[in-house]
Amino acid sequence: MDVDNELNDLDGKLLQQFSSMGTTDRDVLIAEFQKLLGNQLNPSSCAFFLDMNNWNLQAAIGSYYDFEQPSVTLPAMAFVKDITIGEGEAIPPNTPFVKTWRIKNxxxxxxxPGCSLRFCGGDNMSRTDRVxxxxxxxxxxSNVSIEMVSPGKSGVYQGQWRMNTSTGTLFGEVIQVVINVEDGGLLAVTQQMSRVGEDFVEMTTPLDPSNPFATPEKSPVDGVNTVSPIISQTELSSSPPVSNDAARWLIFAVSFSF
Incomplete structure:
Protein backbone atom coordinates (compact mmCIF):
# COMPACT_ATOMS: atom_id res chain seq x y z
CA MET A 1 0.00 0.00 0.00
CA ASP A 2 1.39 3.42 -0.99
CA VAL A 3 0.76 5.48 2.10
CA ASP A 4 1.61 8.84 0.52
CA ASN A 5 -0.74 8.31 -2.45
CA GLU A 6 -3.57 7.19 -0.19
CA LEU A 7 -3.16 10.24 2.01
CA ASN A 8 -3.01 12.56 -1.00
CA ASP A 9 -6.21 11.05 -2.36
CA LEU A 10 -7.93 11.73 0.93
CA ASP A 11 -6.59 15.28 1.40
CA GLY A 12 -9.47 17.08 -0.31
CA LYS A 13 -12.13 15.04 1.36
CA LEU A 14 -10.49 15.16 4.76
CA LEU A 15 -9.83 18.89 4.74
CA GLN A 16 -13.42 19.58 3.74
CA GLN A 17 -14.80 17.39 6.50
CA PHE A 18 -12.30 18.51 9.13
CA SER A 19 -13.11 22.17 8.45
CA SER A 20 -16.80 21.54 8.90
CA MET A 21 -16.48 19.39 12.03
CA GLY A 22 -16.59 21.22 15.32
CA THR A 23 -18.01 18.39 17.40
CA THR A 24 -16.31 16.84 20.39
CA ASP A 25 -18.83 14.01 20.63
CA ARG A 26 -16.73 10.86 20.68
CA ASP A 27 -19.39 8.65 19.11
CA VAL A 28 -19.59 11.04 16.16
CA LEU A 29 -15.79 11.08 15.79
CA ILE A 30 -15.64 7.28 15.91
CA ALA A 31 -18.34 6.98 13.25
CA GLU A 32 -16.57 9.52 11.03
CA PHE A 33 -13.21 7.80 11.48
CA GLN A 34 -14.76 4.47 10.56
CA LYS A 35 -16.49 6.00 7.51
CA LEU A 36 -13.30 7.63 6.20
CA LEU A 37 -11.49 4.29 6.33
CA GLY A 38 -14.25 2.48 4.48
CA ASN A 39 -15.34 0.56 7.58
CA GLN A 40 -12.01 -1.29 7.73
CA LEU A 41 -11.87 -0.92 11.53
CA ASN A 42 -14.38 -1.74 14.25
CA PRO A 43 -15.51 1.07 16.62
CA SER A 44 -13.16 -0.01 19.46
CA SER A 45 -10.12 0.14 17.15
CA CYS A 46 -11.21 3.55 15.88
CA ALA A 47 -11.57 4.74 19.48
CA PHE A 48 -8.05 3.49 20.22
CA PHE A 49 -6.44 5.61 17.47
CA LEU A 50 -8.57 8.62 18.36
CA ASP A 51 -7.80 8.36 22.07
CA MET A 52 -4.08 7.98 21.29
CA ASN A 53 -4.28 11.34 19.46
CA ASN A 54 -6.45 13.19 22.00
CA TRP A 55 -9.51 12.66 19.78
CA ASN A 56 -8.04 14.67 16.93
CA LEU A 57 -9.53 13.04 13.83
CA GLN A 58 -6.85 14.16 11.38
CA ALA A 59 -3.99 13.06 13.65
CA ALA A 60 -5.74 9.74 14.25
CA ILE A 61 -5.99 9.09 10.51
CA GLY A 62 -2.26 9.79 10.14
CA SER A 63 -1.43 7.45 13.03
CA TYR A 64 -3.50 4.69 11.48
CA TYR A 65 -1.65 4.87 8.15
CA ASP A 66 1.71 5.11 9.90
CA PHE A 67 0.83 2.03 11.92
CA GLU A 68 -0.36 0.08 8.88
CA GLN A 69 2.74 0.67 6.71
CA PRO A 70 3.73 -2.73 5.25
CA SER A 71 7.40 -1.75 5.11
CA VAL A 72 7.56 -1.67 8.90
CA THR A 73 7.70 -5.07 10.59
CA LEU A 74 6.34 -4.81 14.10
CA PRO A 75 6.56 -7.44 16.84
CA ALA A 76 3.46 -9.53 17.47
CA MET A 77 1.75 -9.97 20.83
CA ALA A 78 -1.33 -12.09 21.51
CA PHE A 79 -3.33 -11.87 24.73
CA VAL A 80 -3.70 -15.41 26.13
CA LYS A 81 -5.83 -14.98 29.26
CA ASP A 82 -6.38 -13.06 32.49
CA ILE A 83 -4.97 -15.09 35.39
CA THR A 84 -5.52 -12.49 38.13
CA ILE A 85 -6.22 -14.15 41.50
CA GLY A 86 -9.84 -13.38 42.32
CA GLU A 87 -10.69 -12.15 38.82
CA GLY A 88 -14.31 -11.03 38.63
CA GLU A 89 -14.65 -10.19 42.32
CA ALA A 90 -15.39 -6.63 43.43
CA ILE A 91 -12.77 -4.65 45.35
CA PRO A 92 -13.21 -2.03 48.12
CA PRO A 93 -12.24 1.61 47.44
CA ASN A 94 -8.61 2.70 47.91
CA THR A 95 -7.35 -0.89 48.10
CA PRO A 96 -4.12 -2.28 46.53
CA PHE A 97 -4.47 -5.26 44.21
CA VAL A 98 -2.52 -6.96 41.42
CA LYS A 99 -3.59 -7.61 37.83
CA THR A 100 -1.81 -10.45 36.02
CA TRP A 101 -2.11 -11.48 32.39
CA ARG A 102 -0.51 -14.14 30.25
CA ILE A 103 0.78 -12.90 26.90
CA LYS A 104 2.42 -14.61 23.95
CA ASN A 105 4.80 -13.71 21.15
CA PRO A 113 15.03 -5.65 23.79
CA GLY A 114 13.36 -3.03 25.96
CA CYS A 115 9.71 -3.88 25.32
CA SER A 116 7.16 -2.81 27.94
CA LEU A 117 3.45 -2.92 28.65
CA ARG A 118 2.23 0.68 28.58
CA PHE A 119 -0.93 2.44 29.68
CA CYS A 120 -2.67 3.91 26.65
CA GLY A 121 -6.17 4.98 27.66
CA GLY A 122 -9.04 4.99 30.16
CA ASP A 123 -8.47 4.91 33.92
CA ASN A 124 -4.87 4.38 35.04
CA MET A 125 -5.13 2.70 38.45
CA SER A 126 -1.39 2.07 38.70
CA ARG A 127 1.29 4.38 40.10
CA THR A 128 3.22 3.90 36.86
CA ASP A 129 2.33 4.08 33.19
CA ARG A 130 4.46 1.14 32.05
CA VAL A 131 6.11 -2.07 33.21
CA SER A 142 5.04 -15.10 29.88
CA ASN A 143 3.04 -13.56 32.73
CA VAL A 144 3.08 -9.82 33.33
CA SER A 145 1.75 -8.24 36.54
CA ILE A 146 0.94 -4.66 37.48
CA GLU A 147 0.31 -3.40 41.01
CA MET A 148 -2.75 -1.15 41.15
CA VAL A 149 -4.92 0.71 43.67
CA SER A 150 -8.69 0.91 43.33
CA PRO A 151 -10.25 4.40 43.00
CA GLY A 152 -11.83 6.03 46.03
CA LYS A 153 -15.41 6.02 44.73
CA SER A 154 -17.67 3.07 43.96
CA GLY A 155 -18.29 2.29 40.30
CA VAL A 156 -16.92 0.46 37.28
CA TYR A 157 -13.51 1.54 36.01
CA GLN A 158 -11.59 0.44 32.95
CA GLY A 159 -8.21 1.10 31.39
CA GLN A 160 -6.28 -0.04 28.34
CA TRP A 161 -2.69 -1.26 28.21
CA ARG A 162 -0.63 -2.19 25.18
CA MET A 163 2.84 -3.47 24.34
CA ASN A 164 5.37 -0.82 23.41
CA THR A 165 8.85 -1.03 21.83
CA SER A 166 11.81 0.87 23.28
CA THR A 167 11.36 3.46 20.52
CA GLY A 168 7.73 4.12 21.47
CA THR A 169 5.89 2.06 18.84
CA LEU A 170 2.76 0.28 20.03
CA PHE A 171 2.08 -3.29 18.92
CA GLY A 172 -0.12 -6.28 19.67
CA GLU A 173 -3.60 -6.62 21.10
CA VAL A 174 -5.06 -4.17 23.61
CA ILE A 175 -5.29 -5.49 27.18
CA GLN A 176 -8.36 -4.30 29.06
CA VAL A 177 -8.54 -3.69 32.82
CA VAL A 178 -12.11 -3.63 34.12
CA ILE A 179 -12.86 -3.56 37.87
CA ASN A 180 -15.96 -3.05 40.00
CA VAL A 181 -15.29 -0.93 43.09
CA GLU A 182 -17.74 -1.38 45.96
CA ASP A 183 -17.73 -1.63 49.74
CA GLY A 184 -17.35 -5.21 50.90
CA GLY A 185 -15.49 -6.37 47.79
CA LEU A 186 -13.41 -9.52 48.29
CA LEU A 187 -10.72 -9.27 45.60
CA ALA A 188 -8.02 -7.93 47.93
CA VAL A 189 -8.91 -10.46 50.66
CA THR A 190 -8.72 -13.31 48.15
CA GLN A 191 -5.27 -12.19 46.98
CA GLN A 192 -4.01 -11.78 50.56
CA MET A 193 -5.19 -15.28 51.52
CA SER A 194 -3.47 -16.68 48.44
CA ARG A 195 -0.19 -15.03 49.44
CA VAL A 196 -0.48 -16.37 52.99
CA GLY A 197 -0.99 -19.87 51.61
CA GLU A 198 2.08 -19.55 49.38
CA ASP A 199 4.19 -18.30 52.30
CA PHE A 200 3.04 -21.23 54.47
CA VAL A 201 4.07 -23.76 51.81
CA GLU A 202 7.49 -22.12 51.45
CA MET A 203 8.08 -22.09 55.24
CA THR A 204 7.14 -25.73 55.85
CA THR A 205 10.25 -27.88 56.48
CA PRO A 206 10.02 -31.28 54.80
CA LEU A 207 10.72 -34.46 56.73
CA ASP A 208 14.06 -36.19 56.25
CA PRO A 209 13.30 -38.93 53.70
CA SER A 210 16.15 -41.05 55.08
CA ASN A 211 14.47 -41.23 58.51
CA PRO A 212 10.70 -41.86 58.44
CA PHE A 213 10.52 -41.39 62.24
CA ALA A 214 12.09 -37.92 62.19
CA THR A 215 10.11 -34.80 63.11
CA PRO A 216 10.36 -31.41 61.38
CA GLU A 217 13.24 -29.32 62.68
CA LYS A 218 12.17 -26.65 65.15
CA SER A 219 13.67 -23.19 64.70
CA PRO A 220 15.26 -21.40 67.69
CA VAL A 221 12.84 -19.08 69.50
CA ASP A 222 13.96 -16.39 71.97
CA GLY A 223 17.44 -17.87 72.24
CA VAL A 224 16.26 -21.44 72.94
CA ASN A 225 18.20 -24.06 71.02
CA THR A 226 16.49 -26.56 68.75
CA VAL A 227 15.23 -29.77 70.36
CA SER A 228 17.79 -32.56 70.14
CA PRO A 229 16.80 -36.14 69.29
CA ILE A 230 16.23 -38.38 72.32
CA ILE A 231 18.85 -40.88 71.16
CA SER A 232 21.70 -39.74 68.96
CA GLN A 233 23.29 -41.82 66.24
CA THR A 234 26.53 -41.92 68.26
CA GLU A 235 24.74 -43.31 71.29
CA LEU A 236 23.04 -45.95 69.20
CA SER A 237 26.31 -47.02 67.55
CA SER A 238 28.09 -47.30 70.93
CA SER A 239 25.31 -49.33 72.55
CA PRO A 240 25.62 -53.12 72.78
CA PRO A 241 23.90 -55.17 70.10
CA VAL A 242 20.24 -55.86 70.67
CA SER A 243 17.88 -58.44 69.27
CA ASN A 244 15.49 -57.67 66.44
CA ASP A 245 12.49 -57.69 68.81
CA ALA A 246 14.25 -55.31 71.19
CA ALA A 247 15.18 -53.01 68.31
CA ARG A 248 11.57 -52.84 67.16
CA TRP A 249 10.37 -51.99 70.69
CA LEU A 250 13.07 -49.32 70.97
CA ILE A 251 11.98 -47.66 67.68
CA PHE A 252 8.35 -47.78 68.80
CA ALA A 253 9.23 -46.13 72.14
CA VAL A 254 11.25 -43.36 70.45
CA SER A 255 8.54 -42.56 67.88
CA PHE A 256 5.79 -42.63 70.54
CA SER A 257 7.70 -40.15 72.75
CA PHE A 258 7.56 -37.62 69.91
Missing amino acids: GGNESWP MVDRLSPNEE
Whole structure:
Protein backbone atom coordinates (compact mmCIF):
# COMPACT_ATOMS: atom_id res chain seq x y z
CA MET A 1 0.00 0.00 0.00
CA ASP A 2 1.39 3.42 -0.99
CA VAL A 3 0.76 5.48 2.10
CA ASP A 4 1.61 8.84 0.52
CA ASN A 5 -0.74 8.31 -2.45
CA GLU A 6 -3.57 7.19 -0.19
CA LEU A 7 -3.16 10.24 2.01
CA ASN A 8 -3.01 12.56 -1.00
CA ASP A 9 -6.21 11.05 -2.36
CA LEU A 10 -7.93 11.73 0.93
CA ASP A 11 -6.59 15.28 1.40
CA GLY A 12 -9.47 17.08 -0.31
CA LYS A 13 -12.13 15.04 1.36
CA LEU A 14 -10.49 15.16 4.76
CA LEU A 15 -9.83 18.89 4.74
CA GLN A 16 -13.42 19.58 3.74
CA GLN A 17 -14.80 17.39 6.50
CA PHE A 18 -12.30 18.51 9.13
CA SER A 19 -13.11 22.17 8.45
CA SER A 20 -16.80 21.54 8.90
CA MET A 21 -16.48 19.39 12.03
CA GLY A 22 -16.59 21.22 15.32
CA THR A 23 -18.01 18.39 17.40
CA THR A 24 -16.31 16.84 20.39
CA ASP A 25 -18.83 14.01 20.63
CA ARG A 26 -16.73 10.86 20.68
CA ASP A 27 -19.39 8.65 19.11
CA VAL A 28 -19.59 11.04 16.16
CA LEU A 29 -15.79 11.08 15.79
CA ILE A 30 -15.64 7.28 15.91
CA ALA A 31 -18.34 6.98 13.25
CA GLU A 32 -16.57 9.52 11.03
CA PHE A 33 -13.21 7.80 11.48
CA GLN A 34 -14.76 4.47 10.56
CA LYS A 35 -16.49 6.00 7.51
CA LEU A 36 -13.30 7.63 6.20
CA LEU A 37 -11.49 4.29 6.33
CA GLY A 38 -14.25 2.48 4.48
CA ASN A 39 -15.34 0.56 7.58
CA GLN A 40 -12.01 -1.29 7.73
CA LEU A 41 -11.87 -0.92 11.53
CA ASN A 42 -14.38 -1.74 14.25
CA PRO A 43 -15.51 1.07 16.62
CA SER A 44 -13.16 -0.01 19.46
CA SER A 45 -10.12 0.14 17.15
CA CYS A 46 -11.21 3.55 15.88
CA ALA A 47 -11.57 4.74 19.48
CA PHE A 48 -8.05 3.49 20.22
CA PHE A 49 -6.44 5.61 17.47
CA LEU A 50 -8.57 8.62 18.36
CA ASP A 51 -7.80 8.36 22.07
CA MET A 52 -4.08 7.98 21.29
CA ASN A 53 -4.28 11.34 19.46
CA ASN A 54 -6.45 13.19 22.00
CA TRP A 55 -9.51 12.66 19.78
CA ASN A 56 -8.04 14.67 16.93
CA LEU A 57 -9.53 13.04 13.83
CA GLN A 58 -6.85 14.16 11.38
CA ALA A 59 -3.99 13.06 13.65
CA ALA A 60 -5.74 9.74 14.25
CA ILE A 61 -5.99 9.09 10.51
CA GLY A 62 -2.26 9.79 10.14
CA SER A 63 -1.43 7.45 13.03
CA TYR A 64 -3.50 4.69 11.48
CA TYR A 65 -1.65 4.87 8.15
CA ASP A 66 1.71 5.11 9.90
CA PHE A 67 0.83 2.03 11.92
CA GLU A 68 -0.36 0.08 8.88
CA GLN A 69 2.74 0.67 6.71
CA PRO A 70 3.73 -2.73 5.25
CA SER A 71 7.40 -1.75 5.11
CA VAL A 72 7.56 -1.67 8.90
CA THR A 73 7.70 -5.07 10.59
CA LEU A 74 6.34 -4.81 14.10
CA PRO A 75 6.56 -7.44 16.84
CA ALA A 76 3.46 -9.53 17.47
CA MET A 77 1.75 -9.97 20.83
CA ALA A 78 -1.33 -12.09 21.51
CA PHE A 79 -3.33 -11.87 24.73
CA VAL A 80 -3.70 -15.41 26.13
CA LYS A 81 -5.83 -14.98 29.26
CA ASP A 82 -6.38 -13.06 32.49
CA ILE A 83 -4.97 -15.09 35.39
CA THR A 84 -5.52 -12.49 38.13
CA ILE A 85 -6.22 -14.15 41.50
CA GLY A 86 -9.84 -13.38 42.32
CA GLU A 87 -10.69 -12.15 38.82
CA GLY A 88 -14.31 -11.03 38.63
CA GLU A 89 -14.65 -10.19 42.32
CA ALA A 90 -15.39 -6.63 43.43
CA ILE A 91 -12.77 -4.65 45.35
CA PRO A 92 -13.21 -2.03 48.12
CA PRO A 93 -12.24 1.61 47.44
CA ASN A 94 -8.61 2.70 47.91
CA THR A 95 -7.35 -0.89 48.10
CA PRO A 96 -4.12 -2.28 46.53
CA PHE A 97 -4.47 -5.26 44.21
CA VAL A 98 -2.52 -6.96 41.42
CA LYS A 99 -3.59 -7.61 37.83
CA THR A 100 -1.81 -10.45 36.02
CA TRP A 101 -2.11 -11.48 32.39
CA ARG A 102 -0.51 -14.14 30.25
CA ILE A 103 0.78 -12.90 26.90
CA LYS A 104 2.42 -14.61 23.95
CA ASN A 105 4.80 -13.71 21.15
CA GLY A 106 2.63 -14.76 18.22
CA GLY A 107 5.13 -13.69 15.57
CA ASN A 108 8.02 -15.37 13.77
CA GLU A 109 10.75 -13.21 15.32
CA SER A 110 11.93 -12.57 18.87
CA TRP A 111 10.88 -9.32 20.47
CA PRO A 112 13.47 -6.54 20.44
CA PRO A 113 15.03 -5.65 23.79
CA GLY A 114 13.36 -3.03 25.96
CA CYS A 115 9.71 -3.88 25.32
CA SER A 116 7.16 -2.81 27.94
CA LEU A 117 3.45 -2.92 28.65
CA ARG A 118 2.23 0.68 28.58
CA PHE A 119 -0.93 2.44 29.68
CA CYS A 120 -2.67 3.91 26.65
CA GLY A 121 -6.17 4.98 27.66
CA GLY A 122 -9.04 4.99 30.16
CA ASP A 123 -8.47 4.91 33.92
CA ASN A 124 -4.87 4.38 35.04
CA MET A 125 -5.13 2.70 38.45
CA SER A 126 -1.39 2.07 38.70
CA ARG A 127 1.29 4.38 40.10
CA THR A 128 3.22 3.90 36.86
CA ASP A 129 2.33 4.08 33.19
CA ARG A 130 4.46 1.14 32.05
CA VAL A 131 6.11 -2.07 33.21
CA MET A 132 9.04 -3.85 31.56
CA VAL A 133 8.35 -7.24 29.94
CA ASP A 134 10.72 -10.15 29.33
CA ARG A 135 12.02 -10.56 25.80
CA LEU A 136 10.02 -13.43 24.27
CA SER A 137 10.96 -15.83 21.50
CA PRO A 138 8.39 -16.88 18.86
CA ASN A 139 5.43 -18.74 20.46
CA GLU A 140 6.87 -18.20 23.96
CA GLU A 141 4.50 -17.14 26.72
CA SER A 142 5.04 -15.10 29.88
CA ASN A 143 3.04 -13.56 32.73
CA VAL A 144 3.08 -9.82 33.33
CA SER A 145 1.75 -8.24 36.54
CA ILE A 146 0.94 -4.66 37.48
CA GLU A 147 0.31 -3.40 41.01
CA MET A 148 -2.75 -1.15 41.15
CA VAL A 149 -4.92 0.71 43.67
CA SER A 150 -8.69 0.91 43.33
CA PRO A 151 -10.25 4.40 43.00
CA GLY A 152 -11.83 6.03 46.03
CA LYS A 153 -15.41 6.02 44.73
CA SER A 154 -17.67 3.07 43.96
CA GLY A 155 -18.29 2.29 40.30
CA VAL A 156 -16.92 0.46 37.28
CA TYR A 157 -13.51 1.54 36.01
CA GLN A 158 -11.59 0.44 32.95
CA GLY A 159 -8.21 1.10 31.39
CA GLN A 160 -6.28 -0.04 28.34
CA TRP A 161 -2.69 -1.26 28.21
CA ARG A 162 -0.63 -2.19 25.18
CA MET A 163 2.84 -3.47 24.34
CA ASN A 164 5.37 -0.82 23.41
CA THR A 165 8.85 -1.03 21.83
CA SER A 166 11.81 0.87 23.28
CA THR A 167 11.36 3.46 20.52
CA GLY A 168 7.73 4.12 21.47
CA THR A 169 5.89 2.06 18.84
CA LEU A 170 2.76 0.28 20.03
CA PHE A 171 2.08 -3.29 18.92
CA GLY A 172 -0.12 -6.28 19.67
CA GLU A 173 -3.60 -6.62 21.10
CA VAL A 174 -5.06 -4.17 23.61
CA ILE A 175 -5.29 -5.49 27.18
CA GLN A 176 -8.36 -4.30 29.06
CA VAL A 177 -8.54 -3.69 32.82
CA VAL A 178 -12.11 -3.63 34.12
CA ILE A 179 -12.86 -3.56 37.87
CA ASN A 180 -15.96 -3.05 40.00
CA VAL A 181 -15.29 -0.93 43.09
CA GLU A 182 -17.74 -1.38 45.96
CA ASP A 183 -17.73 -1.63 49.74
CA GLY A 184 -17.35 -5.21 50.90
CA GLY A 185 -15.49 -6.37 47.79
CA LEU A 186 -13.41 -9.52 48.29
CA LEU A 187 -10.72 -9.27 45.60
CA ALA A 188 -8.02 -7.93 47.93
CA VAL A 189 -8.91 -10.46 50.66
CA THR A 190 -8.72 -13.31 48.15
CA GLN A 191 -5.27 -12.19 46.98
CA GLN A 192 -4.01 -11.78 50.56
CA MET A 193 -5.19 -15.28 51.52
CA SER A 194 -3.47 -16.68 48.44
CA ARG A 195 -0.19 -15.03 49.44
CA VAL A 196 -0.48 -16.37 52.99
CA GLY A 197 -0.99 -19.87 51.61
CA GLU A 198 2.08 -19.55 49.38
CA ASP A 199 4.19 -18.30 52.30
CA PHE A 200 3.04 -21.23 54.47
CA VAL A 201 4.07 -23.76 51.81
CA GLU A 202 7.49 -22.12 51.45
CA MET A 203 8.08 -22.09 55.24
CA THR A 204 7.14 -25.73 55.85
CA THR A 205 10.25 -27.88 56.48
CA PRO A 206 10.02 -31.28 54.80
CA LEU A 207 10.72 -34.46 56.73
CA ASP A 208 14.06 -36.19 56.25
CA PRO A 209 13.30 -38.93 53.70
CA SER A 210 16.15 -41.05 55.08
CA ASN A 211 14.47 -41.23 58.51
CA PRO A 212 10.70 -41.86 58.44
CA PHE A 213 10.52 -41.39 62.24
CA ALA A 214 12.09 -37.92 62.19
CA THR A 215 10.11 -34.80 63.11
CA PRO A 216 10.36 -31.41 61.38
CA GLU A 217 13.24 -29.32 62.68
CA LYS A 218 12.17 -26.65 65.15
CA SER A 219 13.67 -23.19 64.70
CA PRO A 220 15.26 -21.40 67.69
CA VAL A 221 12.84 -19.08 69.50
CA ASP A 222 13.96 -16.39 71.97
CA GLY A 223 17.44 -17.87 72.24
CA VAL A 224 16.26 -21.44 72.94
CA ASN A 225 18.20 -24.06 71.02
CA THR A 226 16.49 -26.56 68.75
CA VAL A 227 15.23 -29.77 70.36
CA SER A 228 17.79 -32.56 70.14
CA PRO A 229 16.80 -36.14 69.29
CA ILE A 230 16.23 -38.38 72.32
CA ILE A 231 18.85 -40.88 71.16
CA SER A 232 21.70 -39.74 68.96
CA GLN A 233 23.29 -41.82 66.24
CA THR A 234 26.53 -41.92 68.26
CA GLU A 235 24.74 -43.31 71.29
CA LEU A 236 23.04 -45.95 69.20
CA SER A 237 26.31 -47.02 67.55
CA SER A 238 28.09 -47.30 70.93
CA SER A 239 25.31 -49.33 72.55
CA PRO A 240 25.62 -53.12 72.78
CA PRO A 241 23.90 -55.17 70.10
CA VAL A 242 20.24 -55.86 70.67
CA SER A 243 17.88 -58.44 69.27
CA ASN A 244 15.49 -57.67 66.44
CA ASP A 245 12.49 -57.69 68.81
CA ALA A 246 14.25 -55.31 71.19
CA ALA A 247 15.18 -53.01 68.31
CA ARG A 248 11.57 -52.84 67.16
CA TRP A 249 10.37 -51.99 70.69
CA LEU A 250 13.07 -49.32 70.97
CA ILE A 251 11.98 -47.66 67.68
CA PHE A 252 8.35 -47.78 68.80
CA ALA A 253 9.23 -46.13 72.14
CA VAL A 254 11.25 -43.36 70.45
CA SER A 255 8.54 -42.56 67.88
CA PHE A 256 5.79 -42.63 70.54
CA SER A 257 7.70 -40.15 72.75
CA PHE A 258 7.56 -37.62 69.91
